[in-house]
Amino acid sequence: MRIYLSVDMEGITGLVDAQDVQPAGRDYEHGRLMMAEDVNAAIRGALAAGATDVLVNDAHGPMRNLRSDMLHPAARLIRGKPKAMGMLEGLDDSFDAALCIGFHSRAGTSGVLSHSFMGHEIEDIWLDEHPVGEIGLTHATAAALGAPVVLLSGDDTACAEMAKWDPDVRTVPVKYARGRFAAELRPLAEAREAIETAATACLTSELPTPSAPGTTTLAVRWQSASVADALRELPGVTGRDDRTVEISGPVVDVYRQFRVWMNVAGALSNQPPYC
Known part of the structure; x- marks a missing residue:
């Protein structure tokens, strides 16, 4: 079983501010550690479910956030930019499923660090007249590439957005938004255990057959x-x-x-x- 992870940063456990997720931020190095721990939890869950190959794509900002020395040794990493497919670089129909780790809600919501791809340059996005952000567009494109999204972690607003887009995707809230730059944080050990357990559960269940509109x-x-x-x-x-x-x-x-x-x-x- 081949598993793909697209990893963003705003929805990672414990992170709430631009200082946590931007390379110039005073807490960015701490944010990188937190990011690696969430990713490793998902990898452990995938391996427990029987994954034989795990590919991780660093999908946040400069796409050089995950350090290879912090990553679980069983996983491969795509790092750096530009990438032709950005947040979905390396994904194709040879993968059985895709996991979205550390994702955030779309622009205009009150989710933690909410935006759609480009900070405040993009105000709204619609896919077939449905409002979307990175969650909806990633989900639809992954399905079109032949790999269903089966898990998402992030704040409760991101989880609610995914549930509205596709209620069959399992979600793990790692924090609860109190505003765009504030959250009630889930205890770290509890959050990582929840990610690991959910990854195993969704990958040991019957995986959905991806479907996408022709146009x-x-x-x-x-x-x-x-x-x-x-x-x-x-x-x-x-x-x-x-x-x-x-x-x-x-x-x-x-x-x-x-x-x-x-x-x-x-x-x-x-x-x-x-x-």
């Missing part, structure tokens, strides 16, 4: 009209209004196009990730 429509509302103006020059991109653009096509193609959009937006904006 999907992705729409993004940007904070800046200048980003939307630039994106409308790309083939296949149309505008809904001055700040919202959309594209339709197969899910994986749409996801790849969205990554190009983020590169364009990054070149036009110097806004920090959180405010």
Whole structure:
């Protein structure tokens, strides 16, 4: 059994502030340790369920957060950027399931460190008219690649978002949001045990068969009209209004196009990730 882990940082046990998750932050090194411990808990759970291969993708920010010397020795690590598939680099239909560790809720929610991919440059995203963030788009793209998402860990807001998107995905809340930069923290040992136990449970249950629509429509509302103006020059991109653009096509193609959009937006904006 081959298992894939996409690992973000905002939803990791104990982390609540930009200082915890950004390389220049005063608590970033502590955040890296916490991230490794959550990931290792998920890996132990996967191995207990019979996983013979575990691939971990560092999916947060610079994508150089996980230290290989802190990672469980049974797992392989994809580290660094740019990556063609970003948060899903290396995933294909040879994997039996995907786990989302340390994920956060979408922009506009009161979840801990909530945003959608680019801090406050992206205001809203819709997939086939359903509001989504990183959770929904990752879930849909993983299914299209042939690997179902079966587990997510993060704060309670992220877990609720996943439950609304796909109630069959098992979720593990490691903290309970008290605002965008505050949370009631679950005891560390309890949180890691919950991740490990949930990983084993979902991987020893019957795994779902991934399914995805043949064609999907992705729409993004940007904070800046200048980003939307630039994106409308790309083939296949149309505008809904001055700040919202959309594209339709197969899910994986749409996801790849969205990554190009983020590169364009990054070149036009110097806004920090959180405010």
